[in-house]
Amino acid sequence: MDKLTGIHAVKEALEAWRPIDRIAIAKGRQDTRVEEIVQLARKQGVPVRFEDRGQLDRLANSKDHQGVVALAAARAEASLANANAGHGQLGLIVLLDGVEDPHNLGAIIRTTLAAGAHGVVIPERRAAGLTDTVARASAGALAHLPVAKVTNLVRTMEELKDAGYWLVGLDEQGGENYTEVDYASPVGIVLGSEGQGLHELTRKRCDFVVSLPTTGPIKSLNVSVAAGVVLFEAIRQRNARTRGK
Amino acid sequence: MDKLTGIHAVKEALEAWRPIDRIAIAKGRQDTRVEEIVQLARKQGVPVRFEDRGQLDRLANSKDHQGVVALAAARAEASLANANAGHGQLGLIVLLDGVEDPHNLGAIIRTTLAAGAHGVVIPERRAAGLTDTVARASAGALAHLPVAKVTNLVRTMEELKDAGYWLVGLDEQGGENYTEVDYASPVGIVLGSEGQGLHELTRKRCDFVVSLPTTGPIKSLNVSVAAGVVLFEAIRQRNARTRGK
Numbered sequence: 001m002d003k004l005t006g007i008h009a010v011k012e013a014l015e016a017w018r019p020i021d022r023i024a025i026a027k028g029r030q031d032t033r034v035e036e037i038v039q040l041a042r043k044q045g046v047p048v049r050f051e052d053r054g055q056l057d058r059l060a061n062s063k064d065h066q067g068v069v070a071l072a073a074a075r076a077e078a079s080l081a082n083a084n085a086g087h088g089q090l091g092l093i094v095l096l097d098g099v100e101d102p103h104n105l106g107a108i109i110r111t112t113l114a115a116g117a118h119g120v121v122i123p124e125r126r127a128a129g130l131t132d133t134v135a136r137a138s139a140g141a142l143a144h145l146p147v148a149k150v151t152n153l154v155r156t157m158e159e160l161k162d163a164g165y166w167l168v169g170l171d172e173q174g175g176e177n178y179t180e181v182d183y184a185s186p187v188g189i190v191l192g193s194e195g196q197g198l199h200e201l202t203r204k205r206c207d208f209v210v211s212l213p214t215t216g217p218i219k220s221l222n223v224s225v226a227a228g229v230v231l232f233e234a235i236r237q238r239n240a241r242t243r244g245k
Numbered sequence: 246m247d248k249l250t251g252i253h254a255v256k257e258a259l260e261a262w263r264p265i266d267r268i269a270i271a272k273g274r275q276d277t278r279v280e281e282i283v284q285l286a287r288k289q290g291v292p293v294r295f296e297d298r299g300q301l302d303r304l305a306n307s308k309d310h311q312g313v314v315a316l317a318a319a320r321a322e323a324s325l326a327n328a329n330a331g332h333g334q335l336g337l338i339v340l341l342d343g344v345e346d347p348h349n350l351g352a353i354i355r356t357t358l359a360a361g362a363h364g365v366v367i368p369e370r371r372a373a374g375l376t377d378t379v380a381r382a383s384a385g386a387l388a389h390l391p392v393a394k395v396t397n398l399v400r401t402m403e404e405l406k407d408a409g410y411w412l413v414g415l416d417e418q419g420g421e422n423y424t425e426v427d428y429a430s431p432v433g434i435v436l437g438s439e440g441q442g443l444h445e446l447t448r449k450r451c452d453f454v455v456s457l458p459t460t461g462p463i464k465s466l467n468v469s470v471a472a473g474v475v476l477f478e479a480i481r482q483r484n485a486r487t488r489g490k
Contacts, residue, residue: 103348107467116460141463179481213480215361218386221473222352228470229477235458236424236478 002072005065007033014040017135017142018072022047026056026067037068044143091165091186092117092234097153097202098193099223102128106137107224108191109145113138115231119146121188123153157205160188169206170226171197172219178210183234184241191223247317250310252278259285261375262387263317267292271301271312282313289388336410336431337362337479342398342447343438344468347373351382352469353436354390358383360476364391366433368398402450405433414451415471416442417464423455428479429486436468 004010004020013020014037023041025034027050041048051059053067060069094112099105105128112120128134130149135142150156157167168181169190190206192198197220203209212221212229221229249255249265258265259282268286270279272295286293296304298312305314339357344350350373357365373379375394380387395401402412413426414435435451437443442465448454457466457474466474 107470110463111466111470113461114457114459114463114466116458137467139463139465139467144462177484179484212359212477213361213484214359216358217389218355218359218384220384221356221359222382222384222469224467225352225356225470225473228466228474232457232474232478233481239422239424239458 003060004070004072005060005062005068007037007066007068010068010070011037011040013070013072014044014046016130017044019143019146020044020046021071022049023068023070024049024051024056024059026053027051029067034068090184090238091163091188092183092231093119093121093160093165093188094227094231095121095153095157095160095167095188095190096123096223097190097198098123098196099191100128100193101223102131102133103137104128104194104222104224106134106139106142108227109134109138109147110141111224111228111231113141113145115228115235117231117234119148121148121150121153121156124149124151154201154205157188157190157202160186161205161207166208167206168230169198169203169209170211170230171203171209172211172214173197174209174211176208176210177213178230179233181208181210183237187234189227189230189234191227194223248305249315249317250305250307250313252282252311252313255313255315256282256285258315258317259289259291262289262380262392264388264391265289265291266316267294268313268315269294269296269301269304271298272296274312279313335429335483336408336433337428337476338364338366338405338410338433339472339476340366340398340402340405340412340433340435341368341468342435342443343368343441344436345373345438346468347376347378348382349373349439349467349469351379351384351387353472354379354383354392355386356469356473356476358386358390360473360480362476362479364393366393366395366398366401369394369396399446399450402433402435402447405431406450406452411453412451413475414443414448414454415456415475416448416454417456417459418442419454419456421453421455422458423475424478426453426455428482432479434472434475434479436472439468 004013023046038048056065056069057063109120165186165188167188167190249258268291270293283293301310301314302308354365410431410433412433412435
């Protein structure tokens with residue numbers, strides 16, 4: 001559990017739709033900046049309580065909190081590395097190599113949560129940020145799913161591999177059919193940007209590069225549709241295996 | 246093969262992105278309305294030839310063509326009913342019970358074509374029309390795939406059933422997992438509108454109502470993502486069967 005203290009930090013976390021468990025505000029603290037935080041929290045369904053200042057001091061473990069303290073889930077970056085252990089399930093994560101359309105990003109976050117997968121990793125640069133448009137397109141899923149912004153996607157891929165993940169890249173040039181991969185291990189599904197597919201550096205880090213069996217003049221799907229097809233194939237295989245036991 | 250004659254009919258067909266093989270224009274015919282048709286045709290990659298007026302008379306089998314004749318694929322409505330026989334393959338069609346977002350409609354058309362399926366059926370009313378936005382979101386697929394606008398979706402469902410199709414409706418209340426249906430027969434996949442799911446009348450006509458195995462607070466996917474997941478499950482089953490032979 002992370003503690004965020006001060007008006008700026010709490011407001012920033014709300015604006016980034018970072019998952020927050022609750023917000024404590026010092027009784028009597030009332031101005032437009034606090035009011036903004038209350039509004040944002042209400043919009044996202046985050047509980048707000050007004051508490052004694054001494055209570056806030058204890059919560060923040062400090063007096064330097066400007067009367068506003070938020071309790072947030074541990075940073076998404078950290079929880080992703082532990083997705084496997086933390087959930088007591090097989091890890092399933094989506095890594096986006098530069099998806100730029102906020103509607104696509106939102107739809108991918110929605111699908112990832114609905115599929116029961118554990119998180120989405122996006123690069124900090126050259127990609128859609130976690131805006132209101134993304135939150136709306138995610139149909140509320142952004143508030144529930146860890147979405148990790150990382151500075152170096154390739155490094156995150158290496159870390160996931162060290163943690164026992166297999167990385168499956170999707171690309172129209174991919175050699176194997178996506179249904180031929182075994183999704184019974186912890187898996188990271190890696191998707192490229194709308195126009196360009198996977199970057200060379202990203203592709204090289206994948207354990208498999210697979211494609212969807214398309215026919216005719218259109219060789220690729222919308223990236224959010226492609227994400228759904230591969231995620232639910234992984235779920236199908238895992239469910240079939242569980243039923244087989 | 247249908248023949249469309251006259252400026253109005255040809256322009257309307259182009260604006261609806263109806264698949265057109267080629268357009269013949271009488272030599273010497275030149276004004277802004279013809280120029281509009283040439284522009285639209287070029288934008289969609291439809292070949293335009295300038296021919297003698299006698300040639301056009303023979304093509305149109307009439308002199309009443311205002312110097313503009315288009316050769317179009319048979320109407321999508323007709324080709325859908327014959328998709329099974331016509332393609333020498335197992336029919337696979339998507340029926341949309343009122344999808345309203347043009348981006349979703351475009352993405353569904355793109356996915357349907359890429360999956361090698363044979364057409365999309367949309368209701369004439371209370372649904373997105375075939376606009377430029379749809380064409381763009383389809384990444385060009387609209388020019389290649391039959392998209393049938395029907396006045397009565399339920400009647401089309403009955404016709405498809407008479408033609409040997411099984412109708413599989415997708416709904417979050419659906420009883421069976423979508424992977425448990427056998428897609429080895431001609432299949433129509435029926436999807437509801439973004440907000441409401443399947444209408445009661447539509448649901449009743451389905452042979453199966455299935456759902457995706459979602460977990461957590463989000464119970465449904467974006468409709469274009471859901472379409473992709475079910476379409477590619479049908480393709481996966483059919484390919485597995487072919488390989489098994």
